[in-house]
Structure formats: structure tokens, C-alpha cells
Amino acid sequence: MNIDEFEGIMKKYGQEAVLDKVREMNEKDRSRILKQCDFLDFSFLKALSAKENVRGKIEPIRTMKLSEISEKKEYFEKLGTEAIKSGKVAALVLAGGMGTRLGSDHAKGMYDIGMTKPVYIFQRMFENLLDVVNKTGAWVPLFIMTSLFNDREIKEFLVEHRCFGYDPRYVKFFVQDMSPCVGIDGNILFCKPDEFAMSPNGNGGFYSSMMSAGLDKYCKENGVEYINVFAVDNVLQRIADPVFVGATIDSGCATGAKVVRKADPGEKVGSICLEDGAPSVVEYYEMTDELLQAKDKDGEPAYEYGVILNYLFRLKEMDGIVRTEMPVHVVKKKVPFLQKSDASSTGYVTVNPEEPNAYKLETLTLDFVRLMGSCLPFEVVREYEFAPIKNAMGIDSVQSARKMLLNIGYEL
Numbered sequence: 001m002n003i004d005e006f007e008g009i010m011k012k013y014g015q016e017a018v019l020d021k022v023r024e025m026n027e028k029d030r031s032r033i034l035k036q037c038d039f040l041d042f043s044f045l046k047a048l049s050a051k052e053n054v055r056g057k058i059e060p061i062r063t064m065k066l067s068e069i070s071e072k073k074e075y076f077e078k079l080g081t082e083a084i085k086s087g088k089v090a091a092l093v094l095a096g097g098m099g100t101r102l103g104s105d106h107a108k109g110m111y112d113i114g115m116t117k118p119v120y121i122f123q124r125m126f127e128n129l130l131d132v133v134n135k136t137g138a139w140v141p142l143f144i145m146t147s148l149f150n151d152r153e154i155k156e157f158l159v160e161h162r163c164f165g166y167d168p169r170y171v172k173f174f175v176q177d178m179s180p181c182v183g184i185d186g187n188i189l190f191c192k193p194d195e196f197a198m199s200p201n202g203n204g205g206f207y208s209s210m211m212s213a214g215l216d217k218y219c220k221e222n223g224v225e226y227i228n229v230f231a232v233d234n235v236l237q238r239i240a241d242p243v244f245v246g247a248t249i250d251s252g253c254a255t256g257a258k259v260v261r262k263a264d265p266g267e268k269v270g271s272i273c274l275e276d277g278a279p280s281v282v283e284y285y286e287m288t289d290e291l292l293q294a295k296d297k298d299g300e301p302a303y304e305y306g307v308i309l310n311y312l313f314r315l316k317e318m319d320g321i322v323r324t325e326m327p328v329h330v331v332k333k334k335v336p337f338l339q340k341s342d343a344s345s346t347g348y349v350t351v352n353p354e355e356p357n358a359y360k361l362e363t364l365t366l367d368f369v370r371l372m373g374s375c376l377p378f379e380v381v382r383e384y385e386f387a388p389i390k391n392a393m394g395i396d397s398v399q400s401a402r403k404m405l406l407n408i409g410y411e412l
């Protein structure tokens with residue numbers, strides 16, 4: 001990017017103070033930072049001046065419950081298996097996250113949760129996907145979304161482990177875009193004298209980054225009609241599950257969302273609902289007391305199903321969703337930044353904050369549920385399908401996931 005373009009962008013988003021700093025830099029530093037700007041999405045800065053996201057009218061949505069699924073299981077499974085065999089289904093793992101809560105120095109998928117032998121999070125993913133390959137006799141293309149921070153190590157790790165037995169011809173990587181991190185004062189932070197602090201642009205960035213990498217073309221050329229998007233960190237994840245695929249196709253909906261009955265009303269998962277009559281997801285922190293206590297017509301909690309970040313999206317409808325439609329969420333997190341210091345010979349020190357000190361700008365996959373227009377909420381059993389690893393200990397942790405794996409007889 002040249003300095004004139006940069007100036008235009010900084011002025012557009014009220015970043016004059018940052019512009020002044022860049023102008024004052026020596027030529028070498030300035031040219032480095034302008035180079036970094038080529039792969040930063042500054043349009044996300046619009047979220048800082050946007051009005052607070054006001055939710056529409058929230059109402060309960062009908063969920064396909066376990067009993068109904070069990071009655072039609074054979075039919076759904078046949079339909080889903082046919083779709084997988086004819087190459088209509090691909091899988092996409094969101095592996096671009098920073099995993100800050102887990103606190104590992106490496107990508108989350110490389111984390112070893114074994115107790116007596118190595119068992120990596122990525123290994124669990126491939127094992128789960130191989131179940132479907134072995135059952136249907138068809139390879140499911142797997143797209144792996146990485147970030148600039150972990151792309152190289154993920155690729156090297158999977159080469160070293162030979163994709164845990166998965167045919168590498170069906171594994172495709174793409175890197176998600178980055179967005180700048182912003183301090184509490186609204187100005188973009190620096191992490192080095194010649195570099196802005198940046199972070200991956202949220203898991204909702206998968207479709208635009210997939211397009212930039214040409215994978216939408218791959219899908220069209222290879223007859224892929226659905227993608228199963230899922231989080232890397234759920235070690236019980238069922239991927240390209242034929243019953244789920246069949247049920248979503250049968251429903252005619254553009255999206256299928258796997259949901260679990262919430263462990264308690266305040267569980268930190270988004271609740272599936274209708275918003276102004278269309279399927280949507282309300283985040284746990286947006287749930288009011290009224291919503292938490294609401295009952296449906298059968299007297300059951302109205303919003304008792306939570307999404308587990310496992311969606312089936314029909315590509316036909318995704319094509320129509322342009323990137324600019326995606327809401328950008330402003331999330332307060334810990335971001336290391338550069339501060340002036342008389343004590344340092346360079347005049348600067350890097351501060352590693354103990355508490356959240358900055359805003360990351362992210363799009364979220366769950367917003368596709370609303371944008372896609374129709375959705376089948378599909379209930380799954382938590383004990384078999386939902387063991388997310390967010391923390392080292394406690395709720396949604398390595399500890400809780402190990403316990404769940406041991407409970408289903410998996411050796412760790």
C-alpha cells in the first residue's frame with residue numbers, strides 16, 4: 001500500500017494520531033508498516049463507531065429433537081451418505097484462532113491431550129472424519145483455515161504426522177485475513193516500532209478467505225454443494241455426519257446447526273432462536289433475564305438449545321452473502337503492545353497486559369445462520385458430541401474433555 005492510500009484509510013476511520021506516527025517514522029520502518037497494511041482489513045474499524053447491536057424480536061425456534069431424529073435416522077443417513085458419496089459435502093475446520101485461554105504457544109490443534117500416550121486435538125479431528133470415510137467409502141475434502149500466526153506450524157505438524165492417516169490429496173489449507181487491534185483510546189496499537197498489533201479476523205472470516213484462496217471455485221468444479229464448518233477444539237466433533245447432512249438436505253433449509261440442550265441457562269453457548277421471524281443465534285452475554293426464564297408452549301425453557309459451532313451451509317446461498325454484510329464484533333482481549341520508555345535503549349518496551357486492554361475486531365460464523373435465511377436446529381447428545389477445549393482446567397477444558405473421552409471408552 002502506498003502512503004496516499006494509507007492516509008485515505010486512516011482519515012476515513014479517525015486514525016489521524018496513527019497516521020502522524022507513521023509519517024514521523026524513518027523510511028525503512030514506514031515501508032515495513034505499509035507492507036503489512038496490504039494484508040490487514042481496515043474496513044473492520046467501522047465497528048468502532050457503529051451503534052450498539054440492537055436485537056430484533058426474539059422468539060423460540062422449533063428444534064428437531066432426538067426422538068424425531070431417531071425415528072427417521074435410517075432415511076436421513078441414506079440421504080446424507082448419498083450426498084457424501086457423490087462428493088457434495090466438504091468439511092472446513094476453523095483453526096485460525098489464537099487459543100489464548102488455553103495458553104499454549106502453538107496452534108490449538110497441536111495440543112496433546114493424551115495421558116499415557118500422545119493424543120493431539122488434530123488427531124481426534126482426523127479420527128472422527130475417518131469414521132465417516134470408512135463408513136461411506138468416500139473421502140470428504142477437508143479445508144483447514146489457519147492464520148498468519150500458525151499456518152506454517154500447522155502445515156509442518158500435519159506433514160510430520162501424515163495427516164493422521166487422511167489422504168493428503170483431500171486436505172487443502174487457506175489462511176484467514178487479519179484485522180488491526182485497537183487500544184481503549186480507539187487508536188490502532190503497535191506491537192513493534194514498524195508493525196501494528198493484529199489478530200485473525202474472527203471465525204466468520206472463513207468464507208471470504210476461502211474465496212480469496214480460490215476454494216469456492218474448487219467447490220464448484222468438484223460438485224461440492226455443502227460445507228460442514230466446525231471448531232477445531234471439540235474433540236468429540238462428528239464431522240460430515242451423514243444423519244445430520246441428510247436431515248438438513250431433507251429440511252430444504254440453507255443451514256443445519258447442531259445444538260445441545262444447555263447444561264444450565266447461563267452456559268456460555270449461543271442460543272438458537274428466531275429473530276424477527278428468521279433463524280438466529282443470541283450470544284450468551286446477550287440473554288436477558290426475560291429470555292432466560294421464558295417458556296415455550298409446552299412449558300419447557302424457550303431457549304434451551306445452544307449451538308456447538310458445527311454447521312452445514314449450502315454454498316448456493318453463501319455465494320449471495322457479501323462480505324460487507326457480516327457484522328463486525330468488538331471483543332475486549334489481552335493484546336501485547338508497544339509503549340514509550342526512557343529506560344529502554346530503543347525508547348520502547350513491549351507490555352504484556354494482565355487484563356484485557358484492547359479490542360479485537362471479529363466476524364462470527366454464527367451470524368451466517370441469520371444471513372442464510374433458513375436453518376434446521378438439530379439436537380445432538382452432549383456426551384457423544386460436545387467436548388470443547390477452551391481452558392486448561394475447569395469448565396470446557398482439557399480436564400473435562402479427557403473425562404468425556406474416557407467415558408465413551410477412548411484410550412488416552
Ligand code: UTP
Nearest residue numbers: 094095096097098099100101200202203231232
Ligand atoms: P474461540 O472463539 O473459542 O477462540 O474459537 P480461540 O482462538 O480458540 O480461543 P481464545 O478465545 O483465544 O481462548 C472457536 C473456533 O473458532 C476458531 C478457533 O480456532 C476455534 O476453532 N477461530 C477463532 C478461527 O479459526 N479464527 C479466529 O479468528 C477465531
